[in-house]
Amino acid sequence: MREPMRILVSALVMLAPALAWAHGADPAVAYITSPSGVGNVADDGIELLWVDADRSIPTGTATVDFYYTNRQPPTFQAGERPDDLEGEVIVTGIWEKEMPNEYFWDTTNVPAGSYLLWSQVVEPPEENMAIQIIGFSPGIVTVAHPGDPVHPAIYMTSPSSPFKFSDTSFDLTWEAFDPDGTGRVRLEAQIGADGTPILIADDLPVTPNRYVWDTSGLEENDWILKATITDARGLSFYHYSPYVLLVTHDVPDLDAGVVDSGTAPPARDGGVDAGLRIKGPATDSCACTARPTEASRAPWWLAVLLLIRRRR
Secondary structure, three states: OOHHHHHHHHHHHHOOOOOOOOOOOOOEOOEEEEOOEEEEEEOOEEEEEEEOOOOOEOOEOOEEEEEEEOOOOOOOOOOOOOOOOOOEEEEEEEEOOOOOOEEEEEOOOOOOEEEEEEEEEEOOHHHOOOOEOOEEEEEEEEEOOOOOOOOOEEEEOOOOOOOOEEOOEEEEEEEEEOOOOOOEEEEEEEEOOOOOOEEEEEEEEOOOOEEEEEOOOOOOEEEEEEEEEEOOOOOEEEEEOOOOEEEOOOOOOOOOOOOEOOOOOOOOEOOOOOOOEOOOOOOOOEEOOOOOOOOEEOOHHHHHHHHHHHOO
């Protein structure tokens, strides 16, 4: 498939309804909805909630598997499965057609630490035309048993959709859990999963959870963003952005004046990237036109156009 068309198809996949059917050529995905955010501390267990197709398929039984990990791969495209994706089993083989979509995760024997959860839908071989999307949780679970240190956690909340782009600056935002009050935040960016990370900022306070990134001199490309929290005890946790950020300095001149890339469709979780995100703030708009000091918003089709033009 030609690259511009592949990008457009990928974008359309990410615009599928939150209840994406796991049949035929439609995306096979279970979107985790809870736990979300940070500060979800569990000793003996925590409730998992998700949405999926909730119906039978003619060719057999689709099932849902859930995993937990503290080693998230760099942001990746929807439908891809990175080689370094890993996780410990929470539960496998839950029938997709069964409701309610909830499961109590017994964390009694899970080591203390902060974890990101992910899901996959496993379909019968006859459904092999479906796109399988790895769905990451919209938040972090921190497991702590009596006497254990309570680990910090961070969740990068921007970009909050696949249609965010930046010319001169971009708001990086995050949610952080800092149990001992000594956490500091480090922000990095890279091009591609194997790219060399560059430092955006270091030794930032946990709050305010916002940093304006100067992108005016950056190479035009898709940038993967990463946030890491480390506290005085030496405990740390990192999280890659839910979506890649397109940096482009070739924005069409629209008569409407200042445009705004923040009016993208509702985000979900799992991943262009590391996640098709269900929740996310609308604070990560970007300055993209003649008035670089202002946040800007553009219709989603403009972002798609930029993605296609960038790859020609």
